[in-house]
Amino acid sequence: MKARIITALMAFSLLLPFHANAEQTLAKKYSDAEIIQIIKDEGYSAVTKLKDGVIKVKVDGSTYVLFNKSDGDLQAYYGAGGVKVSYEDINEWNRTKRLSRAYLNSDKDPVLESDLLANGGLTKKHVTEFFKVFVHISVNDFRKFLISHDES
DSSP, X not given: OHHHHHHHHHHHHHHHHHHHHHTSOOBSOOOHHHHHHHHHXXXXXXXXXXXXXXXXXXXTTEEEEEXXXXXXXXXXXXXXXXXXXXXXXXXXXXXXXXXXXXXXXXXXXXXXXXXXXXXXXXXXXXXXXXXXHIIIIIIHHHHHHHHHHOOO
16 A cells, blocks of 8 residues: 555646646747736836836836837846946956847947847747846856956
8 A cells, every 4th residue: 555655646746837838838939018027027026118028127226127029038138227347347257257248339338138049939938037147147157257346
């Protein structure tokens, strides 16, 4: 009897990952309204659509933009003003960091971007993890980097 119960529990535990993944259906793309709802469901309340394909998210006083591309890809954007860094510093960031890329925009302000490709399919979890990593890891590290390299 004990052996049957253990065997049944082992079989059930092997099926759990398949059940959990079944609940995360893959999408080729999400609409702006769906992206807004996904981000809001994650606890971010200041989420607004600026125009088709452009979603603004305010977190702790900072503004982030999510570009919802026509092919389903998402691009996260953060721009920093009032900081002066050289292109050599930006090159150092790009050479030593993963998950994002930086550049100086036309006003010479530093910008950080990251992409989530949709060609393998997207889940709501992909979107929320992508945004959380961008805001809470990449941008936080970028801010520290900018402060330590500020030439102004």
